[in-house]
Amino acid sequence: MASVFSDHGEEFVQDLVINSGKTFQIGLYADVDGPDGGTIGTTNDITDSSDIADITTEPSGGSYARQSDTASGFTASLDGSSNVTISGTTQTFDVSDSPEEVNAYFVIVPYTSNLVSSDGSETDHLMATGYLDQKYDLSQFDTTVDLDPAELTLN
Numbered sequence: 001m002a003s004v005f006s007d008h009g010e011e012f013v014q015d016l017v018i019n020s021g022k023t024f025q026i027g028l029y030a031d032v033d034g035p036d037g038g039t040i041g042t043t044n045d046i047t048d049s050s051d052i053a054d055i056t057t058e059p060s061g062g063s064y065a066r067q068s069d070t071a072s073g074f075t076a077s078l079d080g081s082s083n084v085t086i087s088g089t090t091q092t093f094d095v096s097d098s099p100e101e102v103n104a105y106f107v108i109v110p111y112t113s114n115l116v117s118s119d120g121s122e123t124d125h126l127m128a129t130g131y132l133d134q135k136y137d138l139s140q141f142d143t144t145v146d147l148d149p150a151e152l153t154l155n
Contacts, residue, residue: 011076018074024127025108026091027066030057034103036135046106051117051126055106059138061097066108095138095145103135 032043044057058064075087109127113119136145 014076018071018076020071022071022109023068024071024110025066025068025124027055027058027106027108028064028093028102028132029055029059029104029106029129030100030102031104031129031131034131034135035133037103040101040103040135046126046129052106052108052124055126057100057102059093059095059098059100059102061095061099063094063096064098065094067091067093092144094143095141096143099139101135101137102132104129104131 030040030043031037032045034043037043040057042057044055046054069089069091074089077087106129107127108124110122110124112122113125117123117125138145
């Protein structure tokens with residue numbers, strides 16, 4: 001048998017995460033593989049080894065800010081392919097002075113990496129990324145945009 005992370009193991013780990021009470025941040029960016037990624041001028045290509053510094057297409061503008069949330073009260077469900085999906089809360093981003101296009105989101109968690117980075121102390125790290133339901137041209141929004149980006153699927 002190959003080394004696998006079983007479906008039950010995925011559910012267990014995700015259940016620990018979504019009920020941990022930990023605070024995390026959510027941000028927006030443009031991803032080359034996201035919806036209409038080929039029509040966005042500048043995009044990122046985030047991989048398993050990427051961290052926060054690799055996201056360079058986060059919206060500009062003084063009003064935009066990453067949003068904080070707490071991992072509690074999230075729901076987990078199975079999708080049509082028996083993948084566990086975590087659904088979060090709607091986030092409001094002030095994009096009133098951000099002219100970029102975005103099609104993806106990222107999640108940042110603070111923790112001490114003992115293996116990958118050997119931080120030595122709690123540091124913010126990229127936990128996950130995902131795609132929004134479509135590409136959003138932020139210049140079309142006068143004030144804020146409400147998105148439900150925190151839906152993560154572990155295959």
